Amino acid sequence: MKLNKIKSRMIGALTVACLLAPANAALALDEITVAYFLEWPSPNLLHKADGRFEKEMGVKVNWRAFGNGNEMTAAMVSGDVQIAYSQGLTPFVVGVTKGAPLKLVSAAVSYAENDNCIVHKDSGITQANAKELEGKKVASPIGNVTHYKMLKTLQHLGVDTNKINLLQMNPPDGAAALARGDVAMACGFGGALQRMKKFGSPLMTAKEQEAIGIRVFDIVSVTNDFAQDYPDLVVSFLQITEDANNLFRTNPSEHMPVIAKESGQNLDDALSMINLFEFPTRDEQLSDAWMGKTVNAFVNEVADFYVQEGSLPKALDDYSVTMDDSFIRQVK
Template identity: 60%
Template sequence: MIARTGAIGLLAATLIASAAVAADKVTVAYFLEWPTANQVAQVDKTYDKELGVEVEWRAFGNGNEMTQAMVSGDVDIAYSQGFVPFVVGVTSGAPLKLVGIAVTYAENDLCIVRDDAGITKDNARELEGKKVATPTGNVTHYKLLRTLTHLGVDPAKVDIVQMNGADAAVALVRGDVVMACAFGGPIDRMRTVGKPLMTGAEQEAVGINTFDIVSATDSFAAEHPDLLRKFLAVTDAANAAYAKDPSAVYEVVSGAAGMDLDATKAMMANFSFPSNEEQLSANWLGGGVQEAAKGVADVMTATGNLDKPLDDYSKFVDPSFLK
């Protein structure tokens, strides 16, 4: 399992990570084809100017690769790292801290109910005894369980079937399941036969969030807290500029993300970039993220993707750099 196979390598590399931080350069992991508001500051080198050091941006294919690079000492900060890879990493011994929320995208991760089922959030208990498709052991699965509980549905009485997004969409359209959950493109196909049980906005309003994070190595956070605070401050300013005038940043962001302009606009339309002040609220680093980390770890353990969750994830979340 992930925890067993990764723990030895992660723990063995901790000493390497603690010795790798260099004061004259900061290395930041990010994703291509994932357009975020802060990429304007990346392109015009605002980060370099405000931090007073060279900021190197290094592209990765997934969040687990980011974790490994941070543990090995090759990366100081990961921007828009997936929440699940972070939870897996720290559960396995990776010396990381969650220091901020990079982007939220609740409307891109939903559960769609067939129209002919007649089930809405108001009578959601009718899902009990029926088949629901979802990828398991990830945030989508965790959000499904949280949503069911919030709506008064007993998850144990729902026939939850493991299906990846594309298969779940086919099953929903075909009528094999009454509801299907997924993220990204499959949701569009699901919408041809149904509607969300809860919209992304409705989920976020009750603390059921979908998001990527900003993480840093323990050593970098301890040795260069001023640089980490400045990094988050520059990000906050870029997010505010985007919120004020989105059209002014699309072209620059599309180039930095390696995407065409229309695709960039379409994707960012479903993104939200919370301010530092918002991130300090109870829904986020004020308690919600810590609770979500434990919930995700419990779900992943129950589905065999982790050997054992930790009792508490609070020590891996540090909101102080946002202040």
Template identity: 55%
Template structure:
């Protein structure tokens, strides 16, 4: 596992280009803006995606590219294929900036604690009370993601030796299939894949119990530094459309839920189940101490230091405040 993650990190590091910390004035608009997002991940802003509100408000052609993990988003941003990543996991973001990838967190996409978890197979008879029985068994988890971080924190809390786990780097969909076949004792993931996992097992630790031990889960909105420096107004416009969509969803969820379900590739029932576990922070909350006003910077550092301690990442930054910029959201009106 360490070798695989190390290779991914080195790839990001080699691709990263040193970028100025000062954001330049907006230049002429590009022909196209590329946005990364997830399928089977229903979010309020997908109404604006479907209605092409982003295109209209930003005044550019907006292309949406689906990914299956935040690490894949990082790789795409490193290669210049994605300008803005929507709902990139905090862990992939943290790993990327720790290795020098020139991207910046410009917002919080969604907060969720119940829609990302680890499921143990029913045939294992493993619960939180005998969790040590996982040692020596196969565990599916997408490396370098929020699920990976949560799993490691849970194992630490339950005093399970991760060196004795046979961890397999699998996207959630593959992990769900492996759990269904009985190839793994536990699988970790999110969204539609997590719901499928639950058909074949149960949570090792509830979301509430995870919050009690300090595990916080949220996805970010990140932008490549080169794009944000050249087109700061487009970043703010993207955030404004997103904020408006979040407000509309809060005012009347039922009116837009069918649109979100279709855009996410889920049935209305499945989509609504996921949406019920999501919170979409609005502007004032985004720029407050609770989020980008200070809390996110501190938590990002905690996550990075934990990964270094677990030898899943070679080093962390002394300070992550330079990789998190609330000024774009501050300008949303």
């Protein structure tokens, strides 16, 4: 299936979901659901394990794993999820542009080294002859940060992205397809990316991508209704996450076994991944490097890119209404 047809179907489906979203979804105060990723180790899993989120937020907290950030958006639009932890910025931007009632309330993690595209070792494809990817099968989740990075990378290398045979695959499926040799390149993140590297190498390293302006970070997003009706719970979630990040920094080795178990990984894999993560502090997030300036600028950059690329018909005039730093400002 051609790239534009896949993208139009996925974004069209998201548009329908957004339009069908209830205007005033009633949330039960006795429980909430938090979206997150498995094979994605983060310090706040410590307090998922010890029950601190439930104890301090005063509600039952259900943690639901997803395959990509677009799935998180759809679940939030439907009212099934109230908070998404480590949602990719790209699916957030695509979602709010299409009407998803979401707010960006925090930066979660920066991870340039943990999201990339791997070319199969038998393909013979490198940066020098990257145009040979045209006509070949490439596996990637679509409409998320991974997809954005892939498109920016290929365009930089002179590849016509409309001529690649893009297959919508979440990272675990992409890793399996690359292992079988079904695709010339697979793109993904987390544990699946580590498995991909056993069968090839990055088309472009993270440092090379950063040098051409590709940034990679995830966010914490919440539904508008939840932010409006239960602001204290939003602040509490961010505070507990901040405390977990600080706790982890004091003695990483002590806490890694629990984090690894909660992320569904063995200790070595979890450790190798988390060493490539950066969890910005509350003060860092409020600086110009994050919520103070850069995040807003990058949101607009991502939106403009997808409009130019043809995935979005039009960007919003003002994305600042989809971002709110008042919650992270209350974190101590």
